[in-house]
Amino acid sequence: MKKKDNIIQVGGINAGITLMANIINQRLIKLKSMAYCIVYNKPMDEIYTVSRFLDEINELVNPKKVTIQGEVNKVDIRGNAVYFTLIDPSDKSILNCFVWSFKLKSFGIDLKEGVEIKVLGYASVYKPFGKLSFQAEYISPVGEGAQKAAYEKLLKTLETAGYFAPERKRPIPPYIKTIGLITSENADAKKDFETHLGNFGFKIIFYDVRVEGLKSIDNIIEAINWFNQNTTDAEVLVLTRGGGSLESLQSFNSEAVAKAIFSSRIPIISAVGHENDITIADLTADLRASTPTHAGKILSQYWSQAQNLVDNYDSNIRSIFKKILNQLYTDLAILEKNLVDNSYLWLNRLNLRLNNFADKLTLADPKLRLKQGYSITLKNKKIIKSNSQVFPGDKITTLVFDGQFVSLIDEVK
Amino acid sequence: MAKKPQFDFAASVSELEEINNWFQQEDIDLDLAVIKIKRGKEIVASCRQQLNIVENEIIKIKP
Numbered sequence: 001m002k003k004k005d006n007i008i009q010v011g012g013i014n015a016g017i018t019l020m021a022n023i024i025n026q027r028l029i030k031l032k033s034m035a036y037c038i039v040y041n042k043p044m045d046e047i048y049t050v051s052r053f054l055d056e057i058n059e060l061v062n063p064k065k066v067t068i069q070g071e072v073n074k075v076d077i078r079g080n081a082v083y084f085t086l087i088d089p090s091d092k093s094i095l096n097c098f099v100w101s102f103k104l105k106s107f108g109i110d111l112k113e114g115v116e117i118k119v120l121g122y123a124s125v126y127k128p129f130g131k132l133s134f135q136a137e138y139i140s141p142v143g144e145g146a147q148k149a150a151y152e153k154l155l156k157t158l159e160t161a162g163y164f165a166p167e168r169k170r171p172i173p174p175y176i177k178t179i180g181l182i183t184s185e186n187a188d189a190k191k192d193f194e195t196h197l198g199n200f201g202f203k204i205i206f207y208d209v210r211v212e213g214l215k216s217i218d219n220i221i222e223a224i225n226w227f228n229q230n231t232t233d234a235e236v237l238v239l240t241r242g243g244g245s246l247e248s249l250q251s252f253n254s255e256a257v258a259k260a261i262f263s264s265r266i267p268i269i270s271a272v273g274h275e276n277d278i279t280i281a282d283l284t285a286d287l288r289a290s291t292p293t294h295a296g297k298i299l300s301q302y303w304s305q306a307q308n309l310v311d312n313y314d315s316n317i318r319s320i321f322k323k324i325l326n327q328l329y330t331d332l333a334i335l336e337k338n339l340v341d342n343s344y345l346w347l348n349r350l351n352l353r354l355n356n357f358a359d360k361l362t363l364a365d366p367k368l369r370l371k372q373g374y375s376i377t378l379k380n381k382k383i384i385k386s387n388s389q390v391f392p393g394d395k396i397t398t399l400v401f402d403g404q405f406v407s408l409i410d411e412v413k
Numbered sequence: 414m415a416k417k418p419q420f421d422f423a424a425s426v427s428e429l430e431e432i433n434n435w436f437q438q439e440d441i442d443l444d445l446a447v448i449k450i451k452r453g454k455e456i457v458a459s460c461r462q463q464l465n466i467v468e469n470e471i472i473k474i475k476p
Contacts, residue, residue: 175422194469201466207474226474233419303464306422310460313429317453320436324446 099136106255108154116142120214180234189292196296200303211241216251243274252279271295370401
């Protein structure tokens with residue numbers, strides 16, 4: 001018998017019964033003590049009623065979850081409940097058991113006489129009959145063949161229900177910073193995952209769970225639910241453990257764990273077992289990593305490339321801007337050159353026009369005419385253009401090339 | 414005290430990509446280009462700051 005975290009694991013039906021017998025024995029010792037007090041007229045501690053005594057037994061045995069292995073003896077289906085007995089083949093010890101029909105259906109096993117099973121549950125005494133009964137919370141078959149059959153059956157049921165449909169799977173976002181890690185503290189898988197995750201400033205919220213045995217089912221479900229109810233920053237959950245036999249992976253092949261994964265608000269990466277172990281948890285999860293190492297790599301791949309990516313963007317933007325500036329300088333230089341070139345052209349043209357104009361002005365200069373022998377005659381400083389402007393006796397001034405002379409008009413014709 | 418908002422690295426990388434793509438176009442508005450460059454440099458600095466945080470933090474939940 002091994003005790004851990006207040007849950008007692010029991011190897012076989014005998015051990016399970018022994019455990020409960022021990023608890024009952026403690027009470028019997030108390031009862032014997034009470035009897036001694038009565039017989040020898042000693043002061044008595046207290047007297048129990050039958051009901052109170054049974055209540056106390058139930059209070060003691062109810063919280064103790066145990067796994068019991070045995071052979072199914074009798075199966076009796078009554079409405080929503082299935083009653084069966086487990087028998088210990090070594091000494092024919094018998095334990096009365098009970099399971100709800102809907103639960104039995106979800107285990108994917110065929111409960112029939114002679115089948116060897118493991119049952120996780122707790123005991124209680126049914127007060128009206130004073131009969132001890134074991135209530136099964138989870139049942140798994142024993143033996144690789146039976147487990148494989150149960151696996152296939154459940155696989156088919158969940159596939160039909162759409163648990164594995166690709167369209168319901170959510171993408172795992174890149175550059176994840178906060179990870180919810182669900183695995184066992186002592187598992188190699190934890191070490192492998194963390195090693196290959198690398199150091200990129202991750203925040204890892206680690207929830208320690210059992211990853212083997214029927215009791216791990218509740219543990220894993222609690223962890224998934226805890227993250228969904230208590231964290232707002234976990235961007236992904238990683239459910240992981242190393243490889244193993246179909247039996248050791250049974251919690252990852254249970255309908256209850258599949259349901260918890262299916263209902264999770266936070267996307268889940270399942271990394272259970274080795275390359276070839278594909279569990280129902282893997283198929284239900286949003287992403288299956290083939291190994292814990294692979295899960296670490298999936299989450300670190302973006303970060304390991306991020307430095308280069310940021311450097312490249314930085315360098316690209318800088319070089320593009322530099323190119324734009326260079327282009328701008330080139331354009332400005334061309335504009336400046338064009339402006340200078342055009343201004344020369346314009347100046348030349350202007351010059352030419354001015355020269356033409358100057359030539360014309362030169363040609364129009366009266367002095368040039370005077371040089372050619374022409375003269376200008378003025379009367380009272382006004383040019384005489386008609387003989388009607390002058391009369392005999394008028395004094396007129398005549399301008400010639402190199403001077404002037406004054407004359408008196410003798411006759412006007 | 415209000416919780417410090419987590420730096421969104423993915424969104425920052427997307428914005429850098431967007432800026433990078435913007436610069437690929439034919440006609441660039443120079444005034445806008447200066448704004449984009451400034452923003453790009455800010456994002457690059459924030460990303461580098463984020464990348465400098467290398468130590469992982471592990472919080473163990475005790476169920």
